[in-house]
Amino acid sequence: MLLLLIAALSLVAQKSAEHVKTYTPDAIHWGPAPDALPPGAEFSVLEGNPMRPAPYTMRLKMLDGYKIPPHHHLRREHVTVISGAFKVGMGDSFDAEKMNEFAPGSFAYLEPTVHHYAMAKGETVIQLHGTGPWEIKYVNPADDPRHGAKPGKAKKQ
Numbered sequence: 001m002l003l004l005l006i007a008a009l010s011l012v013a014q015k016s017a018e019h020v021k022t023y024t025p026d027a028i029h030w031g032p033a034p035d036a037l038p039p040g041a042e043f044s045v046l047e048g049n050p051m052r053p054a055p056y057t058m059r060l061k062m063l064d065g066y067k068i069p070p071h072h073h074l075r076r077e078h079v080t081v082i083s084g085a086f087k088v089g090m091g092d093s094f095d096a097e098k099m100n101e102f103a104p105g106s107f108a109y110l111e112p113t114v115h116h117y118a119m120a121k122g123e124t125v126i127q128l129h130g131t132g133p134w135e136i137k138y139v140n141p142a143d144d145p146r147h148g149a150k151p152g153k154a155k156k157q
Helices: 002-017
Strands: 042-047 055-062 067-072 077-090 100-102 107-110 116-131
Antiparallel strands (some): 042 055, 055 116, 067 116, 077 100
16 A cells, blocks of 8 residues: 555656746856847746747846836736846836836836836846736837847946
8 A cells, every 4th residue: 555655646746747847047048138129138938938828937137237218018017136236217218317226036017008117237137927928119119129229238247
């Protein structure tokens, strides 16, 4: 009877492991950020597909000074600061003096259509999660990198 119980628990553990994916910082694979973001950032999808209507988790790595112009999203955005400092301001125009700075461990969520802008202070990693599709709409269409704008360039350290 004990052997049968051990065998059953082993099968349950194996089946459960198939539904678990874990990442350590050194195991995260980074690539270029999507075209919808200004050039200069790196990007990693940890869970799901942000372009599909399903849950996703992704990370964005930015160099010091990287900027994202005023924009909004069509769905709620959840942001956790993993490292560095992430500065966020509200409104239709970028104003560094009106930004709040968020340290590692900080969390925020923004409702759809809330206009905001952001900047990295030091090398910064944030985690975004939500339900896709993830979309970004720039307040000023001229800021959209899909149309040739390049506002996000960061200074290399």
